[in-house]
Every structure is written in C-alpha cells, then in structure tokens.
Amino acid sequence: MKKWTRRAFIGAGVLAGGTLVIGIAIRPGNRSSKVAGLIASEGETVMNIWLKIAPDNTVTAIIPHAEMGQGVHTALAMMLADEMDADWSKVKFQEAPADKEYANYTLLKGFIAGNATFPKFIEETIDGVFLTAVKSLNFQITGGSASVRFTGQQAMRIAGAAAKSMLMQAAADTWKVPVEELTAQNSIISHPGSKLIATFAELAPAAAKVNIPTRPKLKSIEEFTLMGTSPPRFDIPAKVTGEAQFGLDVQVPGMKYATIKAAPVFGSKVKSVDTIVSSSQQGVKKIVNLGDAVAVIADGYWQAKITLDALPIEFETTENSGLNQEKIMDRYSKAMDTDLAEGNLDIHFKDGDAATALEQAAILVEAEYQLPFLAHATMEPMNCTAWVRDGKCEVWCGSQNPLGVKAAAAELLEIDIDQVTVHNQLLGGGFGRRGETDVIKQAILIAKEVDYPVKLIWSREEDTQHDVYREATISRMKAGLDQSGIPIAYAHQFIFKHHPPEAADIPYSIPNQLIQYSSPAFHVPWGNWRSVDHSTHGFLTESFIDEMAHAAKQDPLTYRKNLTKDNSRFQRVLDMVYEKSNWGAPLPANWGRGIAIAQSFGSIVAEVAEVEVGIDGKVKVHRVVCAVDPGFAIHPNGFIAQMESGIIYGLAAAMTGEITIENGAVVQSNFHNYPVTRMDEAPKIETHIINSGNPPGGAGEPSTPVIAPAVTNAIFDATGIRIRQLPISKNDLRASIRPTT
Amino acid sequence: MTSLTINGKEYQVDATADIPLLWVIREQCGLTGTKFGCGIAQCGACTVHLDGQPVRSCITPAISAEGKNITTIEGMAPDKNTLHIVQQAWIEEQTPQCGYCQSGQIMSAVALLNENPSPSDEEIDAAMSGNICRCGMYGRIKSAIKRASATLQSSTSL
Ligand code: FES
Numbered sequence: 001m002k003k004w005t006r007r008a009f010i011g012a013g014v015l016a017g018g019t020l021v022i023g024i025a026i027r028p029g030n031r032s033s034k035v036a037g038l039i040a041s042e043g044e045t046v047m048n049i050w051l052k053i054a055p056d057n058t059v060t061a062i063i064p065h066a067e068m069g070q071g072v073h074t075a076l077a078m079m080l081a082d083e084m085d086a087d088w089s090k091v092k093f094q095e096a097p098a099d100k101e102y103a104n105y106t107l108l109k110g111f112i113a114g115n116a117t118f119p120k121f122i123e124e125t126i127d128g129v130f131l132t133a134v135k136s137l138n139f140q141i142t143g144g145s146a147s148v149r150f151t152g153q154q155a156m157r158i159a160g161a162a163a164k165s166m167l168m169q170a171a172a173d174t175w176k177v178p179v180e181e182l183t184a185q186n187s188i189i190s191h192p193g194s195k196l197i198a199t200f201a202e203l204a205p206a207a208a209k210v211n212i213p214t215r216p217k218l219k220s221i222e223e224f225t226l227m228g229t230s231p232p233r234f235d236i237p238a239k240v241t242g243e244a245q246f247g248l249d250v251q252v253p254g255m256k257y258a259t260i261k262a263a264p265v266f267g268s269k270v271k272s273v274d275t276i277v278s279s280s281q282q283g284v285k286k287i288v289n290l291g292d293a294v295a296v297i298a299d300g301y302w303q304a305k306i307t308l309d310a311l312p313i314e315f316e317t318t319e320n321s322g323l324n325q326e327k328i329m330d331r332y333s334k335a336m337d338t339d340l341a342e343g344n345l346d347i348h349f350k351d352g353d354a355a356t357a358l359e360q361a362a363i364l365v366e367a368e369y370q371l372p373f374l375a376h377a378t379m380e381p382m383n384c385t386a387w388v389r390d391g392k393c394e395v396w397c398g399s400q401n402p403l404g405v406k407a408a409a410a411e412l413l414e415i416d417i418d419q420v421t422v423h424n425q426l427l428g429g430g431f432g433r434r435g436e437t438d439v440i441k442q443a444i445l446i447a448k449e450v451d452y453p454v455k456l457i458w459s460r461e462e463d464t465q466h467d468v469y470r471e472a473t474i475s476r477m478k479a480g481l482d483q484s485g486i487p488i489a490y491a492h493q494f495i496f497k498h499h500p501p502e503a504a505d506i507p508y509s510i511p512n513q514l515i516q517y518s519s520p521a522f523h524v525p526w527g528n529w530r531s532v533d534h535s536t537h538g539f540l541t542e543s544f545i546d547e548m549a550h551a552a553k554q555d556p557l558t559y560r561k562n563l564t565k566d567n568s569r570f571q572r573v574l575d576m577v578y579e580k581s582n583w584g585a586p587l588p589a590n591w592g593r594g595i596a597i598a599q600s601f602g603s604i605v606a607e608v609a610e611v612e613v614g615i616d617g618k619v620k621v622h623r624v625v626c627a628v629d630p631g632f633a634i635h636p637n638g639f640i641a642q643m644e645s646g647i648i649y650g651l652a653a654a655m656t657g658e659i660t661i662e663n664g665a666v667v668q669s670n671f672h673n674y675p676v677t678r679m680d681e682a683p684k685i686e687t688h689i690i691n692s693g694n695p696p697g698g699a700g701e702p703s704t705p706v707i708a709p710a711v712t713n714a715i716f717d718a719t720g721i722r723i724r725q726l727p728i729s730k731n732d733l734r735a736s737i738r739p740t741t
Numbered sequence: 742m743t744s745l746t747i748n749g750k751e752y753q754v755d756a757t758a759d760i761p762l763l764w765v766i767r768e769q770c771g772l773t774g775t776k777f778g779c780g781i782a783q784c785g786a787c788t789v790h791l792d793g794q795p796v797r798s799c800i801t802p803a804i805s806a807e808g809k810n811i812t813t814i815e816g817m818a819p820d821k822n823t824l825h826i827v828q829q830a831w832i833e834e835q836t837p838q839c840g841y842c843q844s845g846q847i848m849s850a851v852a853l854l855n856e857n858p859s860p861s862d863e864e865i866d867a868a869m870s871g872n873i874c875r876c877g878m879y880g881r882i883k884s885a886i887k888r889a890s891a892t893l894q895s896s897t898s899l
C-alpha cells in the first residue's frame with residue numbers, strides 16, 4: 001500500500017486551493033480493490049471509502065470512529081446523508097474496519113491543509129502528536145472531540161456531496177439532459193421536465209465511473225434538512241434490551257477467562273510467584289507470570305479471580321515503593337521552586353513585562369491551587385479478548401483507537417500488521433482511557449501462552465489502581481490589578497503540559513502575561529482524561545479570574561464580560577447564561593451562584609452552578625445552567641446529552657474525585673473509596689445551544705472543564721470560602737468556620 | 742449441577758459454593774445483558790430480579806437463586822416484538838449514552854415502578870441511587886421513569 005508522507009498529505013491538501021480542504025476525503029485510490037474487499041459485499045458499488053450504495057437503495061455510511069454513546073454513528077451518517085439528499089429511513093452505518101485506509105488522515109490532512117478558520121492550536125498540533133501519528137499511520141482514534149469537527153466536516157459531508165454530484169452526473173449522461181435541471185431528494189434523482197426518475201442504486205454503477213469531483217458543493221446551513229435535527233440514535237434500541245455487545249460481552253467458541261494483578265507500585269516487577277496449578281484450584285487452566293503482572297486463566301472469571309486473590313505474589317521493591325502523596329506534592333513544589341530560581345521554566349506564553357507590572361499594581365491577587373490525580377472509572381472495567389495462533393492474532397475489544405490496537409498487537413508479536421484482526425465492540429465508557437493499549441497487550445501475552453482464545457477481565461480494583469491518570473498538579477497564580485480593578489498583569493506557573501497546547505491560555509485581554517511551566521519527574525502513568533489539560537486549566541483560570549473579580553469588588557460575570565469585549569462569541573454565551581440562570585436574582589441563605597466559561601475543542605461553554613452549602617458543610621449542587629456555542633450542533637439532542645454527561649463527569653471529580661498514592665501504589669480501589677456522582681447528588685441541568693455558524697466544535701469534552709470552578713465559585717458566593725484544593729470534599733465548609741461578612 | 746430458572750427457562754449450571762449469580766448468568770448461560778461493574782454491590786450494573794425483587798447479582802450466590810424466578814434484562818420484553826413500557830420510555834427519552842449501565846438501571850426502574858407506580862422525585866432518587874451511570878444520564882433516567890409511570894397510569898385508567 002502506498003505510504004503517506006507529510007509531503008503526500010500536503011500535496012493532496014493543495015487541491016483544496018485554500019478553501020475548506022476539499023478533496024481530503026476523496027483521494028485517488030479510494031476504490032482500490034483492497035478497500036472494496038473490506039467493505040462492499042456483492043452487488044454493491046463502492047463510491048468512495050466513506051459510503052456505499054446497495055442495490056436496495058440503502059446508503060451505508062462507513063464511520064471510522066468508535067461508539068461510546070456520543071452518538072457519533074448517527075451524527076456522522078446524518079452529515080453524509082444530508083449532503084447527499086439521501087432518504088434517512090434508508091441510511092445505515094457501519095463502523096470502519098481497523099485498517100490503514102481509515103487512519104485519521106482526513107483529520108490529519110485537515111490540520112495540514114491550513115484552513116484559515118482553524119484555531120492556532122491545531123497548527124501547532126501538526127508537529128506534535130498528530131504528525132507522529134501520520135508518520136506511523138496507526139492512528140484511528142475517537143477522541144479530542146474530533147469526530148464531527150474533522151471526520152464529519154471533511155470526510156462525511158464531502159463524501160456525501162461528491163456522491164450526489166456523481167449520481168447527478170450519471171443521470172445527466174444517461175438521460176442526455178443538463179445536470180442543472182436535475183433534482184435529488186430522498187435517494188431519488190429526477191428530471192422534472194421529462195419526468196424521468198431513478199434511484200441512487202439504479203444510477204450507482206454508472207456514477208462510480210464518472211470522475212470524482214474535487215470540489216463538490218456543500219450545503220449552506222439554510223439548506224440542511226437533517227443536520228440540526230435530532231433523529232433517534234442508531235445505537236439506542238439495543239442498549240435497552242441487553243443485546244448491545246460491549247467488549248466484555250464477546251463470546252468466542254472455546255474461550256477461557258483470565259484476570260490479572262499487576263505490580264501495585266508502577267514500574268515494579270514480580271519477584272516470585274508459584275505458577276504451578278494445584279489440583280485444589282478448581283477450573284484453573286494456567287498461571288502466567290508476565291514479569292510485571294500475574295494472570296490466572298480459568299474456566300470462568302470467578303475461578304480465575306479467587307485463585308489470583310489467594311495466590312501469594314511477591315513484588316520487587318523499587319525507589320518509588322516509599323512514595324506517598326505528600327512526598328509527591330512536595331517534590332512538585334520543590335521542583336517548581338528550583339526551576340523558578342534557576343530559570344529553568346519553559347515559557348508557555350509571554351507578552352509584555354509581567355514582573356514589572358505586578359510590582360506597579362495597586363491590588364495584588366495571589367493564589368496557589370492543588371489538584372489530585374484522577375482515574376477514569378469507565379463503567380465497563382477494562383477487558384480484552386485475544387486469540388493468538390498460527391502467526392495470527394485476533395482481538396476483540398472496545399477501543400477508541402482500533403488501528404492502534406492492531407499496530408500494538410503486530411509489534412508485540414513481531415508479526416505483519418495484516419495478520420492482526422481487530423473486532424471493535426461498543427465501549428462502556430471511554431473518556432480517554434480506551435485509547436490506551438496496555439490491557440490489549442496483556443491479553444495478547446496471556447493468550448500467547450495457550451492455544452485457545454482468552455478473555456481478560458480486570459476487576460474494578462485493578463481498573464482503579466492501574467489506570468493512566470490525570471496528573472496531580474500545583475499551580476501558582478498572580479495578578480496585578482489597577483485602582484479600578486482592571487488587570488494589568490497575569491503570571492501563572494504550572495506543572496506538566498500535555499495537550500491541547502493552548503489549554504493554559506486565558507481568554508481574557510490582560511496585558512503583561514507570563515505563563516510558564518516545568519515538568520518534574522513522576523512515576524504515576526499519565527493518560528488523557530476527558531478534556532485533558534483543559535480539565536486542570538479550566539479550574540485554575542476560572543477560579544482565579546473569580547478571585548480577581550472579587551478583589552476588584554466586581555460582579556464575576558460582568559468582570560468576565562468586560563475582559564472579553566472583543567470576543568463576540570464569548571459575549572453571546574455570557575449573555576445567554578446570564579439570562580437563563582437568572583444571574584443576580586436573590587437566593588436562599590447558604591446558597592450561592594458561580595460562573596465559569598472556557599473554550600475547548602472548538603466549543604465555548606459557560607456554566608452557572610447553583611449550590612447550597614449546609615451548616616454541616618455538606619454541598620448540594622441543585623442546578624447547572626449551561627450555555628454553549630458549538631458553532632453548529634449537528635444533532636442537538638445528542639449534543640445536549642454530551643453536555644450533561646461532561647458536567648456530571650466533571651462534577652464527580654470536583655466533589656469527591658481523588659486518587660492518592662501510598663507506598664508507591666494507588667490507595668483507592670472501587671466505588672466505595674473512589675466515589676462518583678449518583679442520581680441523588682446530580683443537579684438539574686439545563687443546556688442552551690447557540691448556533692453561531694462557526695465551524696462545528698467538539699461535544700464530548702467541552703462541558704467538563706468548567707463545572708468544577710462553577711461549583712467552587714458558587715461555594716465562595718455561598719460561604720466566603722475559596723476552594724483552592726480539589727476535591728471539594730477535602731475542604732471544611734461548616735458554617736462555624738466561615739468568614740463573617 | 743444446579744438448576745436455575747432464568748426468564749422462564751431452565752438452565753443446568755455448575756455453581757460451586759461461592760460463585761456469584763452474575764458470572765453464572767453471563768458465562769454459563771450466555772446472557773450478557775447483565776453487566777459487571779464493581780463486584781461489591783456498589784454500582785448496580787449487575788441488577789437482576791429474584792422473584793420480582795431487585796438484587797445485585799455480583800454478590801448473590803448462584804445457589805441461593807435455585808428454585809426462584811430469575812429475571813434479567815433479556816426477559817423484560819413481554820414478547821419479541823414488544824418492549825416493556827420502561828424500555829420503551831428509555832428509547833423515547835433517548836436515555837442511554839454508552840449504555841453499559843442501562844440494563845441495571847432498567848431493572849431497578851422496573852422494580853421501583855412495580856412497587857410504586859407513581860414515584861416522586863425523591864422516591865426515584867432513593868430507589869435509583871444504587872445505580873451508577875458514569876455517562877451521567879441521571880436526568881434522562883429520571884425523565885424516562887416518569888414517562889413510564891405516566892404510561893402506566895394511562896393504561897391502567899383505561
Ligand atoms: S457489579 Fe454488582 S453492584 Fe456493581
């Protein structure tokens with residue numbers, strides 16, 4: 001197969017001619033026999049790799065993203081069908097196979113084609129993670145809230161429009177009429193003048209032979225018939241009957257079950273374990289020492305689990321075995337001091353002279369914040385089924401990155417990537433966790449030891465203690481305000497920068513900024529956690545701006561408005577949340593309101609939380625009003641569900657989410673000590689969408705970063721206590737200790 | 742061999758003394774609609790009915806279910822072409838997100854409505870707070886329960 005290089009991407013991107021990266025999804029070779037073999041059954045014509053038309057006139061959208069409940073299969077199919085003018089009742093979807101043809105090159109080329117409307121961070125990203133991915137081409141990820149933004153906009157819509165244009169051309173050629181006289185509707189093309197009509201399917205064979213248009217015309221928002229509506233999601237019916245098949249539900253004939261215990265201290269190894277199966281260990285097939293973990297294979301999960309629980313395993317002591325949370329935070333703090341003193345900080349953003357301006361400020365605001373490690377705690381514990389035999393490997397899992405799974409398997413077994421088959425299943429929650437391949441590799445190594453398929457299931461305890469974690473951090477922030485409370489300087493020293501690279505930027509117009517960071521060593525594995533760096537910076541920026549507003553003795557919402565005057569999208573979102581939340585209306589005693597706003601993944605989200613803090617210090621979040629400008633919400637109901645989901649996810653973390661390290665290992669183990677939000681703690685959420693007509697933003701992540709600061713700002717409003725350390729449950733909020741005003 | 746009655750059907754299973762019902766249902770009977778979430782009665786993903794009562798199958802010994810009527814999500818729909826009122830409400834409210842917790846949610850909701858056909862918000866909270874939804878679809882679960890409750894009221898008043 002032809003290897004894509006960066007040059008090839010740019011070359012292909014140039015045909016866009018500066019307009020909306022047209023041609024990205026439509027590449028020569030789309031109809032390669034390889035792809036046709038993968039997705040088309042007999043009698044079907046492959047128009048391009050994103051859709052197929054069957055003889056019964058059904059249109060199938062081929063979706064290169066995993067379904068985690070974000071409704072991506074439905075939303076992307078809608079984008080394609082709308083441009084195509086297909087009959088929605090005859091539109092189906094199929095998840096693309098894990099194959100290089102479906103690597104996120106659409107997305108990648110989107111970045112590289114340099115569309116002027118793309119935010120700056122994406123340009124930077126080209127040389128970061130995504131370029132690395134281009135090089136390896138083993139990247140087919142569902143994450144970064146990118147499905148609609150990139151695949152939808154630049155593959156699905158263009159593919160749909162191109163298909164329609166090809167069908168129209170085929171009709172025009174067959175009927176010998178000008179293409180301009182044709183209309184397309186409900187999967188039928190007609191020529192009103194001569195009353196000729198033909199279905200898409202009838203025209204498909206001829207259409208597949210016409211030239212692929214390089215610039216199919218896309219609809220304007222006014223022309224949308226499906227986009228912006230909320231048809232029932234494809235994935236829902238099977239999820240109420242129990243038929244929906246998740247990774248954990250896979251059944252392969254002859255399969256056995258395994259469970260695993262990894263060295264509790266990250267990086268440690270197994271020192272000793274007895275791998276001989278005794279006759280008293282009923283149903284146990286094999287005990288496997290993976291070096292850094294021990295697994296038991298048995299007839300069922302339960303037999304494997306009780307055997308593993310009873311198995312004496314000794315792990316090696318490492319330099320990290322004595323580490324605890326306090327020491328880790330202390331290390332971070334010292335590293336920050338040293339890096340500052342020695343001038344070793346990396347600059348994230350610099351403008352003017354923050355140090356001098358801070359000295360001249362009439363009011364100085366200073367704060368240090370601390371955030372904990374967080375686990376993902378997807379509802380479905382990690383699992384993977386693998387079968388290794390005859391130089392081949394088959395994998396069943398629910399992955400956000402099936403192509404990455406394929407590559408990891410090939411590398412691990414030193415076999416050709418084409419010898420690996422990945423059967424991607426529904427994901428019982430992803431949140432970034434299911435983009436990793438650690439569990440898959442374990443399952444393969446275990447399965448390699450036997451000649452039958454093995455389903456590896458992690459206990460919830462293993463899942464909590466061997467996650468990849470949102471990092472714990474410390475942040476030091478300073479702002480200088482003038483006499484009237486207007487900020488004249490902003491300085492932020494933080495630790496750890498992952499991505500997106502713009503996460504530490506502030507949306508507020510403040511002169512004299514210095515934002516810098518360092519990267520101390522730490523042994524706890526890091527991973528993408530819903531909204532990634534925005535999950536920390538959303539809290540930091542939006543707590544601190546609130547502190548600034550209070551220091552300036554100004555209303556926090558108005559303060560934000562005044563500092564974003566040149567950003568019309570922010571202004572509208574703030575106006576909307578102001579109105580819908582009844583900002584300023586009186587609240588009962590011990591209640592408070594808090595606001596936070598942030599832009600992430602192309603969407604701008606403001607949230608106002610209404611919170612009650614009992615005299616015993618107990619916090620109850622009653623209501624969250626969410627105003628969001630996602631550019632355009634393709635499937636508003638699904639979009640609203642994503643906002644709700646991101647808010648509850650972020651709320652769980654804000655209220656009680658905390659992973660701590662003791663003796664080098666994670667203390668928490670299950671939902672009793674890593675509690676999450678339950679129904680009786682869930683606020684009423686009201687979401688208001690502003691379709692501003694900007695390029696579509698993400699849905700899965702942008703509501704998460706702002707919920708923690710909206711709540712803590714509300715707690716400040718209610719109690720006068722400023723929460724600078726999460727989770728909220730760590731703070732004493734009893735009435736007796738509140739400042740008197 | 743132990744004999745279990747699940748959704749009206751007999752299954753012969755190998756239930757060693759301590760194996761929880763969850764694993765027997767999933768692995769031996771092949772009914773994978775009932776989910777594993779925590780294993781310690783914290784999340785509700787494994788909820789099934791024993792003689793109509795909701796139980797956490799991850800901590801219920803399989804042998805204790807012998808002679809009882811076990812109902813799982815697969816047994817909720819009255820027949821192949823009709824969904825249970827609660828399942829129908831779940832679709833109408835577009836409740837599931839990832840869907841993983843939803844079998845358990847529906848089992849708890851059905852048990853609640855069987856006991857109390859028109860629960861208040863507080864009663865719904867009380868009955869449902871043992872079921873975690875990491876996708877945070879609590880608002881929609883609540884709306885779906887209310888919708889199902891309304892349907893029940895109108896069908897019984899006919
Ligand atoms: S798996 Fe039984 S309650 Fe969580």
Ligand code: FES
Binds near residue numbers: 843874878
């Ligand atoms: S729908 Fe995903 S956990 Fe509830």
